[in-house]
Amino acid sequence: MEKVIDIQHLRKSFGTHEVLKDIDFSVNKGEVVCIIGSSGSGKSTLLRCVNLLEKPSGGQIIYNGENILDDGHNINEYRTKLGMVFQQFNLFNNHNVLNNCVVGQTTVLKRSEEEAKEIAMKYLKIVEMDQYINAKPRQLSGGQKQRVAIARALSMEPDVMLFDEPTSALDPEMVGEVLKVMKDLAGTGLTMLIVTHEMEFAKEVADRVVFMDEGIIAEEGRPEEIFNNPKEQRTKEFLKRTLKRM
Amino acid sequence: MSFDWIINIISNNWPMFLRGAGMTLYISIIGTIVGTIIGLLVGVIRTIPMPDVGVKRVVLKIVNIVLSIYIEIFRGTPMIVQAMVIYYGSALALGVDMNRLTAALFIVSVNTGAYMSEIVRGGIVSIDKGQFEAAHAIGMNHVQTMKNVVLPQVIRNILPATGNEFVINIKDTSVLNVISVTELYFQTKSISGNNFRYFESFFVACVLYFIMTFTVTRILRYIERKLDGPENYIMYANQMQVETPEDIMRKTKYNDVKQH
Numbered sequence: 295m296e297k298v299i300d301i302q303h304l305r306k307s308f309g310t311h312e313v314l315k316d317i318d319f320s321v322n323k324g325e326v327v328c329i330i331g332s333s334g335s336g337k338s339t340l341l342r343c344v345n346l347l348e349k350p351s352g353g354q355i356i357y358n359g360e361n362i363l364d365d366g367h368n369i370n371e372y373r374t375k376l377g378m379v380f381q382q383f384n385l386f387n388n389h390n391v392l393n394n395c396v397v398g399q400t401t402v403l404k405r406s407e408e409e410a411k412e413i414a415m416k417y418l419k420i421v422e423m424d425q426y427i428n429a430k431p432r433q434l435s436g437g438q439k440q441r442v443a444i445a446r447a448l449s450m451e452p453d454v455m456l457f458d459e460p461t462s463a464l465d466p467e468m469v470g471e472v473l474k475v476m477k478d479l480a481g482t483g484l485t486m487l488i489v490t491h492e493m494e495f496a497k498e499v500a501d502r503v504v505f506m507d508e509g510i511i512a513e514e515g516r517p518e519e520i521f522n523n524p525k526e527q528r529t530k531e532f533l534k535r536t537l538k539r540m
Numbered sequence: 541m542s543f544d545w546i547i548n549i550i551s552n553n554w555p556m557f558l559r560g561a562g563m564t565l566y567i568s569i570i571g572t573i574v575g576t577i578i579g580l581l582v583g584v585i586r587t588i589p590m591p592d593v594g595v596k597r598v599v600l601k602i603v604n605i606v607l608s609i610y611i612e613i614f615r616g617t618p619m620i621v622q623a624m625v626i627y628y629g630s631a632l633a634l635g636v637d638m639n640r641l642t643a644a645l646f647i648v649s650v651n652t653g654a655y656m657s658e659i660v661r662g663g664i665v666s667i668d669k670g671q672f673e674a675a676h677a678i679g680m681n682h683v684q685t686m687k688n689v690v691l692p693q694v695i696r697n698i699l700p701a702t703g704n705e706f707v708i709n710i711k712d713t714s715v716l717n718v719i720s721v722t723e724l725y726f727q728t729k730s731i732s733g734n735n736f737r738y739f740e741s742f743f744v745a746c747v748l749y750f751i752m753t754f755t756v757t758r759i760l761r762y763i764e765r766k767l768d769g770p771e772n773y774i775m776y777a778n779q780m781q782v783e784t785p786e787d788i789m790r791k792t793k794y795n796d797v798k799q800h
């Protein structure tokens with residue numbers, strides 16, 4: 295299987311606090327990987343290291359056969375290949391819905407205005423936000439904002455989509471609409487790396503589930519293995535704690 | 541009687557008053573605009589993330605120090621003194637006899653720039669970190685992030701402070717009379733020097749200054765409200781895929797604005 299991103303011996307410390315300890319991990323083309331784990335286990339940090347919003351303290355991130363942590367590597371070009379969806383949406387407040395999806399294409403990818411708008415509309419339709427192109431972010435509900443954020447990331451036509459708890463900041467009644475969009479995307483063969491607390495969703499959509507605990511990958515495997523038949527004691531405990539709450 | 545004198549002074553000297561007021565406005569406008577541009581540039585440079593190592597880091601460090609010195613000196617000394625030092629200093633040191641108006645524009649711009657730099661930097665720092673992260677995640681570099689995402693928001697947020705600088709400039713250009721720039725205060729001084737009616741002459745100047753600052757304040761408040769845009773947006777339900785918002789004005793208004 296072709297690896298899109300291959301992470302080797304990744305380490306990250308904040309001061310003396312070692313948050314990621316020697317992570318080996320890869321994402322294959324067309325695969326949907328869900329990362330689960332308790333709060334503070336380093337899931338967000340791992341995702342943010344992948345697109346270099348955090349600078350790794352050590353290790354390698356291999357993309358297209360090259361270590362992008364090597365000196366002189368064009369980080370911005372690499373980032374266009376990764377679409378990021380944040381927990382807090384982070385839509386550009388000064389742009390309306392359409393321009394949120396256009397501005398990256400025109401400034402970074404140098405696409406023409408018309409082409410960019412066409413592509414933006416294509417993805418806004420997919421997330422069913424094409425009727426709101428004139429709205430400013432502050433005029434949208436959380437679920438709508440997150441769907442626009444997904445369209446914005448997709449408009450760059452990345453190789454991988456990264457999601458960091460995309461539904462955690464949403465009111466419960468809006469979680470469904472965002473998860474539905476993500477499910478649909480997973481069905482199209484898009485490569486996705488998703489940090490989530492939605493266990494049902496992970497069970498249903500993931501090709502592989504990664505369980506993180508205290509900065510290491512404690513266990514990974516197919517969802518039915520992880521959820522029904524976990525091998526590690528800490529995975530069992532985590533699942534017991536989380537599933538009881540549901 | 542004073543009132544008659546005021547009428548008298550106005551009718552005899554109105555061209556001079558107007559020219560003085562015009563000069564005051566001109567210097568304040570140019571000074572504020574150029575100062576704001578300086579402030580934006582300095583603000584962007586001072587917020588460039590510091591590289592970990594290398595030549596770039598050294599250069600950036602030096603540039604930051606120079607900019608800090610500029611800001612501290614111009615904020616820490618009176619403009620009236622800056623005017624004297626720059627005007628007579630340039631004559632002495634460089635042997636150039638600066639045009640008075642050029643000197644005035646230079647002094648006000650650079651002085652305003654120092655204040656605006658700090659205002660802009662404050663504006664940039666106060667923008668939500670998520671805006672930067674989203675822009676970086678999409679592949680934008682520092683300048684692209686600033687231009688497309690951050691500065692438009694900063695400019696909106698610092699507009700009140702910019703207006704404030706403008707009003708301050710209208711009043712403070714009066715100190716430029718020390719280098720004989722023919723702004724309103726200088727003109728009034730000349731007028732009263734001829735008629736010896738100091739109170740009446742300066743009363744007229746006072747009214748003119750107030751009219752200018754008051755008008756500017758109102759206009760800026762209006763622009764602020766304009767920039768915030770309409771509260772409602774327009775639902776877009778068209779088969780044509782790519783249209784400008786203006787093309788869609790005829791569409792139904794979407795009034796059920798959701799607040800998050």
Ligand SMILES: Nc1ncnc2c1ncn2[C@@H]1O[C@H](COP(=O)(O)OP(=O)(O)OP(=O)(O)O)[C@@H](O)[C@H]1O
Binds near residue numbers: 308333334
């Ligand atoms: N910028 C930072 N500076 C210092 N410590 C940080 C920083 N970011 C994260 N940490 C620490 O790193 C650890 C892992 O954080 P991270 O956000 O990756 O956890 P997480 O698994 O995403 O948790 P959650 O489920 O709550 O989002 C935490 O202990 C956190 O306090």
Ligand SMILES: [Mg+2]
Binds near residue numbers: 338339458459
């Ligand atoms: Mg997190």
